Amino acid sequence: MKNTRILRLALMTAVVLIAACGRPPVERADLILTNAVVATMAANGPRAEALAIAHGKIIFSGENSRALKLRGGSTRVVDLGGRMVLPAFQDSHVHLVTGGVELGLCDLNGLRTKEEVLAKIRQYAAANPGLAWVTGGGWDLPLFPQANPRKEDLDAVVPDRPAFLNSADGHSAWANSRALALAGVTRDTPDPAGGRIERDPKSGAPTGTLRESAASLVEHLVPGIKPGDYIKGLRAGLALANRFGIVSIIEASANPEILDAYAALDRSGELSVRVEASLYVDTDRGVSEVGRLAGLRRRYAGKRLRATMAKIFADGVMEPHTAALLEPYIDRPGDRGTPLLEPEAFNALARALDLAGFQIHVHAIGDRAVRMSLDAFAAAGRANGFRDMRHHIAHLELIDPADIPRFKRLGVAANFQALWAYADTYITDLTLPILGPGRSRWLYPIGSVARTGAVIVGGSDWSVSSMDPLQAIQVALTRRDPDGPPGEAWNPEERVDLATMLRAYTVNGAWLSHDETSRGSLEAGKAADLIVLDRNLFAIPASEIGRARVLLTLLEGREVFRDPSFKN
Ligand SMILES: [Zn+2]
Numbered sequence: 346m347k348n349t350r351i352l353r354l355a356l357m358t359a360v361v362l363i364a365a366c367g368r369p370p371v372e373r374a375d376l377i378l379t380n381a382v383v384a385t386m387a388a389n390g391p392r393a394e395a396l397a398i399a400h401g402k403i404i405f406s407g408e409n410s411r412a413l414k415l416r417g418g419s420t421r422v423v424d425l426g427g428r429m430v431l432p433a434f435q436d437s438h439v440h441l442v443t444g445g446v447e448l449g450l451c452d453l454n455g456l457r458t459k460e461e462v463l464a465k466i467r468q469y470a471a472a473n474p475g476l477a478w479v480t481g482g483g484w485d486l487p488l489f490p491q492a493n494p495r496k497e498d499l500d501a502v503v504p505d506r507p508a509f510l511n512s513a514d515g516h517s518a519w520a521n522s523r524a525l526a527l528a529g530v531t532r533d534t535p536d537p538a539g540g541r542i543e544r545d546p547k548s549g550a551p552t553g554t555l556r557e558s559a560a561s562l563v564e565h566l567v568p569g570i571k572p573g574d575y576i577k578g579l580r581a582g583l584a585l586a587n588r589f590g591i592v593s594i595i596e597a598s599a600n601p602e603i604l605d606a607y608a609a610l611d612r613s614g615e616l617s618v619r620v621e622a623s624l625y626v627d628t629d630r631g632v633s634e635v636g637r638l639a640g641l642r643r644r645y646a647g648k649r650l651r652a653t654m655a656k657i658f659a660d661g662v663m664e665p666h667t668a669a670l671l672e673p674y675i676d677r678p679g680d681r682g683t684p685l686l687e688p689e690a691f692n693a694l695a696r697a698l699d700l701a702g703f704q705i706h707v708h709a710i711g712d713r714a715v716r717m718s719l720d721a722f723a724a725a726g727r728a729n730g731f732r733d734m735r736h737h738i739a740h741l742e743l744i745d746p747a748d749i750p751r752f753k754r755l756g757v758a759a760n761f762q763a764l765w766a767y768a769d770t771y772i773t774d775l776t777l778p779i780l781g782p783g784r785s786r787w788l789y790p791i792g793s794v795a796r797t798g799a800v801i802v803g804g805s806d807w808s809v810s811s812m813d814p815l816q817a818i819q820v821a822l823t824r825r826d827p828d829g830p831p832g833e834a835w836n837p838e839e840r841v842d843l844a845t846m847l848r849a850y851t852v853n854g855a856w857l858s859h860d861e862t863s864r865g866s867l868e869a870g871k872a873a874d875l876i877v878l879d880r881n882l883f884a885i886p887a888s889e890i891g892r893a894r895v896l897l898t899l900l901e902g903r904e905v906f907r908d909p910s911f912k913n
Pocket residue numbers: 438440597806
């Protein structure tokens with residue numbers, strides 16, 4: 346009480362002194378950017394032509410002439426010659442550490458045919474003769490019949506050692522005969538809870554593909570990743586993120602090894618993104634997880650690192666029928682997929698996490714998993730009061746139309762991976778045939794959710810797919826293959842406009858991380874987290890957005906990426 350009074354007195358004295366001496370001295374800028382097209386993303390969407398930055402913060406946003414008045418002896422002035430400036434991006438669902446680690450393993454991401462995949466594995470095995478196992482991943486499900494690669498194909502390119510390779514989405518794994526034999530996986534091995542061993546329909550023998558928890562039958566034998574590999578992987582991930590204009594992320598699923606890597610680079614000053622980590626929840630352990638997670642949250646609070654989210658996997662993925670649906674898959678009568686936890690357990694877990702102040706981040710693909718997640722958030726709100734928790738659901742591949750208005754109503758953010766929202770082979774070959782046309786209308790319904798006024802945020806799910814936000818933004822606007830020839834839009838009623846998507850990757854991301862008062866838009870007082878682009882996104886066709894390049898990325902006013910061609 347006494348201290349408060351003294352403090353108040355001191356403040357009043359300070360105010361009187363400033364008033365007595367006239368105006369406080371004008372702060373001089375460290376950096377002034379002029380002649381830019383600045384989309385500030387502030388409320389009401391004002392544009393600006395200049396920004397002034399001091400001590401890592403924006404001190405002015407507006408006209409060139411007024412910005413230049415803040416020039417001092419050591420101010421750097423950069424004429425951007427009409428280029429676009431945006432707040433730097435937030436990727437709200439990315440696996441930055443494990444994605445980076447994968448870059449150093451047998452990396453199959455982006456390969457377009459089965460032959461390319463097998464050639465790459467053969468080449469990697471030959472180049473790494475000393476490795477006891479061939480590991481890595483990134484193979485795309487549609488490259489194999491029924492999304493089901495065979496052990497015989499892998500045996501042909503890795504005959505001498507066990508091989509174990511994750512799919513790009515991380516929900517399937519491919520093992521060769523050596524690996525299956527070492528793990529003792531045979532026709533007599535039962536499917537583990539929450540997993541499936543793909544089998545030959547006649548003999549019942551494992552074919553080489555392991556879904557969800559069945560992967561761990563082999564994976565526990567794979568030599569572990571060393572702490573140094575995580576740190577090396579994170580460095581690679583950070584470089585890529587900054588190149589794409591990303592300086593804030595939500596790590597999608599963190600265990601202590603991943604958190605250690607972030608913490609190490611946070612301490613050394615190398616962490617060039619702000620990290621909000623989603624702590625992986627072992628749903629089998631249920632509410633008893635909360636105490637452990639609270640310990641991690643305390644331990645991993647750093648300068649740019651926080652761990653205040655909890656990640657729950659509600660189901661698997663659509664293509665191998667592990668997503669939880671309200672109605673059966675049409676090719677498997679009676680099979681609606683299996684959620685990874687029962688509704689009662691989900692509600693109890695959500696209540697306990699919410700009560701402990703955790704912001705919940707759910708993986709939900711099927712419409713039943715999405716409904717269960719919304720139900721769990723509603724149960725948490727009823728039990729603990731509807732506070733401003735900003736829980737969110739990622740992926741949202743299929744949403745029942747009845748659930749679309751519930752996001753806004755419950756204050757739940759929709760975390761979309763918009764790069765997936767076009768008719769690629771995952772959709773045409775593996776998803777449409779098992780869902781049928783009626784339900785398929787509601788695949789990735791970004792427009793419908795946005796029109797309810799719910800908060801939309803954007804994430805890449807890298808290394809599942811490209812980390813480039815501009816590619817994802819293009820697809821959200823066009824619903825077409827970003828690399829393909831012009832064609833018909835897929836579910837065109839779900840298209841959104843550019844401003845909606847830019848908000849998703851900037852201000853809405855900051856809001857999701859509870860940082861909306863300190864960053865996310867380019868306004869005086871906020872962090873100077875910004876990017877310079879080579880073209881004005883509002884002045885080009887939507888089909889060209891993915892070709893735009895980030896020239897410069899600033900985090901708190903400091904350069905974390907510069908394109909070599911950018912000399913200003
Ligand atoms: Zn993910």
